[in-house]
Amino acid sequence: MDKISIIIPCYNMEKLVAKCISSIKDQSYTNFEAIFVDDGSQDRTKEIIEENIKDDARMKYVYKENGGLSSARNFGLDMVTSEYVCFIDSDDYIERDFLMELYNSLIENNSDISVCYFNRVYENKVELNKFKSVFYNLVRFPAAWNKLYKTSLFKDNDIYFPPGKWFEDLGTFPKLYMMSNKRISIVEKPLYQYIQNPTSITHTFDERIYDSYDMVKTNEDFARKNNIFNEYYTELEFINIYHTLIGTVYRSSFLEGFDEDKVKEIEKRVSDNYPDWHKNEGIRELQLFYRIYLKALHHKQYRLIVFLLKLLHDKINVS
Structure with a gap:
């Protein structure tokens, strides 16, 4: 076991x-190290962690x-010397076979990244999230955490999470995807439990939503630097x-x-660089509402879009 x-x-x-720690301790795959990076907490995080990990070397x-x-993630990455690495957010938790299933999938399929389904855990419901196709579904929600990676993907390609920005996963996962040469395998089980926090940036709307522009651009710059822009x-x-066109327009509608x-x-920001964006094959992977919205956007039905977005604020989820 690596x-x-x-x-x-x-x-x-x-x-x-504490619940996150307990779920890690209970893993069926036992050869791991767990690095808890305290990013300057001002509460009792340090005491809680140390109390709960003192019996586990x-x-x-x-x-x-x-x-x-x-x-914090980059700080942890710099400490890693093992061949494989994964990330867990400290307010989430994992199922007992999370590491085992992802590891086996990665090894058996000769993958560079393995990914599992996940549950969105709300106060009164649980919502299963699964993927029909590797890229178009994964990139819609490019989270760092429901995946196992070869550490070399990060270190050999100088890939780190962009500091000081919102949507840091959007500025990271596509780079990993490109450098994996699409060697990604999927475990069709919800092994990661993603706790929904109403105060997270997913549910917050201010001018930092436009950090997404920088994250999108950093992927394009990375592709050009590595001479793979046309390929991807x-x-x-x-x-x-x-x-x-979907995420930023939607979030802007709250401002x-x-x-x-x-x-x-x-x-215009998109069409200047991708004039035929409306022909992208990934659009057909989207839900009907999004396909209709994008068709209206292509035909410049801006007034209709403004009206519909304000009407449907509580019914759309682009996180």
Whole structure:
């Protein structure tokens, strides 16, 4: 059994981190190290972690000054010497066979990344999230955490999480995908439990939503630097469609002053670089509502879009 490193960034998680620790301790795959990176917590996170890991030599606690989620993950990555690495958010938890299933899938399929289904866990319901196809579904929700990676993907290609930005996973996973040469396998079981937090950035709307522009661009710059932009043009175009034309337009609709001009401005941002975006094959993988919306956007029905988005705020989920 090869050693797996687990990086768990923590910030003010005194109420939830114990359950995360318990789920890691209970893993059927036992050859791992768990690195809890305390990103400058101001509550009892340190005490809770140390109390819960003191009887398990596979687990270690490290402290760093506050720098954000990307900074904490990168700090942990720099400590990793094992061949495989994964990430768990400290307010989430994993099923007992999370590591075993992902490891077996990666080895048996000669993959560079293995990924599992996950559950969104709400206060009063659980929602299963699964993937019909590797790229178009994964890139819609490019989370770091429901995956096992070859560590070399990060270190050999100088890939780190962009510090100080929202949507850091959007600026990271597509790079890993491209450098994996699409060697990705899927475990069709919900082995990761994603706790829904109403105060997370997914449910927050301010000007930092436009950090997504930087994250999209960093993938394109990375592709050009590695001379693979043309090879992955279709995928990069789809990232713009889903995360800019759908995600950013939707989030912008919550901000004061959202109007037809804002929709037009965002659409132009994509069409200037991808003039035939409406022909992207990934669009047919989307739900009917999104396909209709994108058709209206292509035909410049900006007024209709503004009206519908404000009407349907509570019925759309683009996280």
